[in-house]
Amino acid sequence: MNFLTKAVILTAGLALAACTNPNRFDNTGGNALNGAGSNAAGSVSDPTSVAYFQQAVGDRVLFAVDQSTISPDYIQVLNGQATWLTTNADYVAVIEGHADEQGTREYNLALGARRANAVREYLISRGVAENRLKVVSYGKERPIEVCSDEACYTKNRRAVTVLSSGLTG
Amino acid sequence: MMRHLATLLLCLTLFGLPAFAQNGPLRIEITEGVIEPLPYAVPNFVPESGAAGEYGANIARVIADDLTGTGLFREVPASAYISQISDFAAPVQYADWKAINAQALVTGAVNVSGNTLTVKFRVYDVFSGAELGSGLQLAGTVDGWRRIAHKVADTVYSRITGEGGYFDSRVVFVSETGPKDDRKKRLAIMDYDGANVQYLTGSEAIVLAPRFSPNGDRVLYTSYETGFPRIYVLDVGNVQRRVLQQQDGTMSFAPRFAPNGQTVVYSLTQGGNTDIYTLDIASGSGARLTDAPSIETAPSYSPDGSQIVFESDRSGSQQLYVMPASGGEARRISFGQGRYGTPVWSPRGDLVAFTKQNNGRFHIGVMRLDGSEERLLTASFLDEGPTWAPNGRVLMFTRETQGAGGRASLYSVDISGRNLKPVRTPEGASDPSWSPLQN
Numbered sequence: 001m002n003f004l005t006k007a008v009i010l011t012a013g014l015a016l017a018a019c020t021n022p023n024r025f026d027n028t029g030g031n032a033l034n035g036a037g038s039n040a041a042g043s044v045s046d047p048t049s050v051a052y053f054q055q056a057v058g059d060r061v062l063f064a065v066d067q068s069t070i071s072p073d074y075i076q077v078l079n080g081q082a083t084w085l086t087t088n089a090d091y092v093a094v095i096e097g098h099a100d101e102q103g104t105r106e107y108n109l110a111l112g113a114r115r116a117n118a119v120r121e122y123l124i125s126r127g128v129a130e131n132r133l134k135v136v137s138y139g140k141e142r143p144i145e146v147c148s149d150e151a152c153y154t155k156n157r158r159a160v161t162v163l164s165s166g167l168t169g
Numbered sequence: 170m171m172r173h174l175a176t177l178l179l180c181l182t183l184f185g186l187p188a189f190a191q192n193g194p195l196r197i198e199i200t201e202g203v204i205e206p207l208p209y210a211v212p213n214f215v216p217e218s219g220a221a222g223e224y225g226a227n228i229a230r231v232i233a234d235d236l237t238g239t240g241l242f243r244e245v246p247a248s249a250y251i252s253q254i255s256d257f258a259a260p261v262q263y264a265d266w267k268a269i270n271a272q273a274l275v276t277g278a279v280n281v282s283g284n285t286l287t288v289k290f291r292v293y294d295v296f297s298g299a300e301l302g303s304g305l306q307l308a309g310t311v312d313g314w315r316r317i318a319h320k321v322a323d324t325v326y327s328r329i330t331g332e333g334g335y336f337d338s339r340v341v342f343v344s345e346t347g348p349k350d351d352r353k354k355r356l357a358i359m360d361y362d363g364a365n366v367q368y369l370t371g372s373e374a375i376v377l378a379p380r381f382s383p384n385g386d387r388v389l390y391t392s393y394e395t396g397f398p399r400i401y402v403l404d405v406g407n408v409q410r411r412v413l414q415q416q417d418g419t420m421s422f423a424p425r426f427a428p429n430g431q432t433v434v435y436s437l438t439q440g441g442n443t444d445i446y447t448l449d450i451a452s453g454s455g456a457r458l459t460d461a462p463s464i465e466t467a468p469s470y471s472p473d474g475s476q477i478v479f480e481s482d483r484s485g486s487q488q489l490y491v492m493p494a495s496g497g498e499a500r501r502i503s504f505g506q507g508r509y510g511t512p513v514w515s516p517r518g519d520l521v522a523f524t525k526q527n528n529g530r531f532h533i534g535v536m537r538l539d540g541s542e543e544r545l546l547t548a549s550f551l552d553e554g555p556t557w558a559p560n561g562r563v564l565m566f567t568r569e570t571q572g573a574g575g576r577a578s579l580y581s582v583d584i585s586g587r588n589l590k591p592v593r594t595p596e597g598a599s600d601p602s603w604s605p606l607q608n
Contacts, residue, residue: 106511107482113438118441136397147572
């Protein structure tokens with residue numbers, strides 16, 4: 001009974017995730033810089049577009065439970081981000097750190113900040129200028145997946161590099 | 170906003186002779202053991218003017234909800250009454266109340282004149298056949314009738330338990346709407362029982378964790394309105410707010426007032442590292458209290474302002490620590506299994522309430538300041554963020570349900586773990602902060 005209930009919830013969560021994911025990747029994060037200065041995503045076939053950065057380069061890094069060290073799996077993504085940012089020098093970025101819902105609010109804010117900062121430090125080490133990279137943490141306030149299982153938690157424990165035009169930055 | 174607080178002039182007038190200093194059988198000792206709720210009756214207060222109309226009944230209902238809501242009292246229903254109270258001044262027929270086993274009896278009368286509502290009341294120890302304490306008179310605005318009822322209930326509660334009351338208090342919290350992946354949050358304030366909800370901010374930006382000032386006149390909270398978490402202070406009376414701390418490239422959150430109402434302790438994150446700082450509201454001067462590569466957050470002052478309890482993962486996992494209010498060496502106080510966060514010092518100074526995570530469950534718990542006598546009061550998928558009732562006997566906290574339809578709401582529980590119950594709010598709700606007793 002318990003197992004069945006859980007399985008149903010999990011399936012529902014995945015179905016929902018499948019529906020919402022494409023939308024998620026079409027915007028620029030929708031949080032910190034969606035006002036003045038943000039660019040339309042453009043076409044993924046244009047390597048200078050935000051869409052290309054989000055989808056071809058990869059705009060996010062996922063983390064293990066309660067960890068903020070960058071897994072070797074994501075070094076390639078971050079190297080790609082660094083290269084892209086170096087090439088497209090009129091963009092700035094806010095790196096948004098997030099946590100899953102298993103944690104207290106304040107701690108998760110601090111944990112998300114650690115994650116975002118780990119990405120920022122890595123990008124700086126790869127040659128991106130410090131003054132182009134800001135960090136913010138949303139803790140557990142902005143999940144993209146809504147189920148209460150590891151399938152969702154793994155996607156919520158993330159740091160997302162959100163671009164905006166740097167003309168005013 | 171706060172209209173009734175501003176205009177409610179409460180005058181407490183003694184109009185009866187002091188009762189004998191008797192401590193007869195009518196006494197609830199609030200202890201850890203299981204207690205049998207004390208039966209009491211609160212007949213509708215007698216309307217002594219035409220305009221008092223329904224207030225007599227409404228006030229009695231609020232008093233009954235307060236008392237019964239503690240879990241310490243049980244109301245004897247009006248249908249069981251043998252005698253009625255139709256004249257506040259007439260002698261009480263103790264035998265009639267004894268016969269229905271009402272050990273305590275609260276009687277009152279209401280007068281409405283213009284915009285002023287006056288309540289007189291008396292508390293009787295039925296089995297001793299004597300008044301408990303003396304009669305009191307309270308006056309306020311008609312709109313503030315619920316506050317007057319809460320004050321009556323606080324008096325009854327205090328006389329019978331010997332403890333301070335907590336009914337004439339408010340709660341500031343985060344009101345939540347929308348699905349989990351598009352949640353809208355705004356600050357709201359209400360009476361402790363969920364009545365008189367008012368919204369203090371819009372929901373354009375995320376707002377988190379409001380905290381009352383020691384006298385309830387201001388609220389600290391965290392908002393993302395600039396795109397980055399910053400601490401704001403909001404005047405409850407006129408709903409004006411201003412940012413307290415904004416240093417580019419940092420985040421600030423988890424603020425709480427010191428008992429002096431002037432100093433704020435909070436967390437500041439810089440370069441991915443979170444430490445604890447203080448800020449003087451008037452002068453803007455600040456100090457750094459911790460300096461470690463670990464996460465230091467969720468600070469809370471002792472009632473005398475001399476110490477701060479906070480959480481840190483310096484040992485490798487979230488644990489509770491106490492340090493002097495000026496910073497310096499901290500001692501760890503939590504040693505049980507699992508992780509401990511969101512410590513809050515009790516207003517009596519004797520306990521710390523906290524959130525504990527263990528084996529995939531969340532608990533609200535209390536422990537002494539030396540870490541002894543840890544007691545977990547709740548267990549669920551996600552309980553967090555306790556706040557103390559003004560008398561240090563009850564905690565309110567956030568409970569969030571599991572899964573895609575997960576929703577946050579407020580619950581309260583007393584510090585013995587009894588009387589767990591939801592607090593009524595119009596929408597989802599989180600991050601409660603309980604005010605002191607109002608004046």
